[in-house]
Amino acid sequence: MTDTTNTASTTGTGTTDAVRIAFSPCPNDTFVFDAWAHGRVPGAPALDVTFADIDITNGVAERREDTFDVLKVSYAVLPYVLDDYALLPCGGALGRGCGPLVLTREAGVDLSDKRVAVPSETSTAYLLFRLWAADTVPGGKVGEIVVMPFHEIMPAVRDGKIDAGLVIHEARFTYQNYGLHKLADMGEHWEATTGLPIPLGAIIARRDLGAETLRSYADAVRTSVRMAWDDSEVSRPYVMEHAQEMDPAVADQHIGLYVNEFTADLGEDGYAAIRGLLTRAAAEGLVPALAPDALAFP
Secondary structure, eight states, X not given: OOOOSSOEEEEEOOOTTSXXXXXXXXXXXXXXXXXXXXXXXXXXXXXXXXXXXXXXXXXXXXXXXXXXXXXXXXXXXHHHHTTTEEEOSSSSEEESSOOOEEXXXXXXXXXXXXXEEESOTTSXXXXXHHHHHHHHXXXXXXXXXXXXXXXXXXXXXXXXXXXXXXXXXXXHHHGGGGTOEEEEEHHXXXXXXXXXXXXXXXEEEEGGGOHHHHHHHHHHHHHHHXXXXXXXXXXXXXXXXXXXXXXXXXXXXXXXXXXXXXXXOOHHHHHHHHHHHHHHHHHTXXXXXXXXXXXXXX
């Protein structure tokens, strides 16, 4: 992520009939929603966009705040919010070779007595980390978990303030700049043990908006994604405006990794991955069990 402060920024129409949406300023999100946010999706309602770290949007969903109609959240929070929100079958981040990393200053560190920084304890990254630790760390537990803003994690590991850090998104492409080592790839572990793609971020919308409205939102997301693919240069100003001085080449790598066929439509493999993650997590006692039809889209 590129914005991990505990604040949110707003842009958009400000009109009362606009769809209130919150997502991160990360390149994959701005790429996906550029066409819709700028009124280029035929027949779609206007968007009133708030940029917020996913830890903030997770909290909004968990508290059932009536602030937004649509939210980008972690798949890890779905078991807590699906009574009030429906999972849209598109727009999120799910793929292969795109999992979170555990970084250390030295190679081969044993985490059983170490301090590990994570960006959020309600994130999918942390859930994948817990499942990895259960399989690979002696006793299944690390020494101590420390929550800190994402952008502070790699410098903290480099400077010895913490022993290891769980990082996501563009850190896959930049951690070597901090002189850090990749201890483990949560995505590689997930794919090796399940054969499934890696679920990371989901798009959800309020169920009380009704099935017809939810379907119209999903159609708008799909169209927005396809329009971005058709001419990626149109979205570049919006992407780079919010990428917080990210190198354009890194932004392109970020989009290429996290915007894929599952962004346009989850499909059978996507839903299987989500169910697989949350079923395994529930079996470990990390999240509540999902109802059988909880992921069904109206």
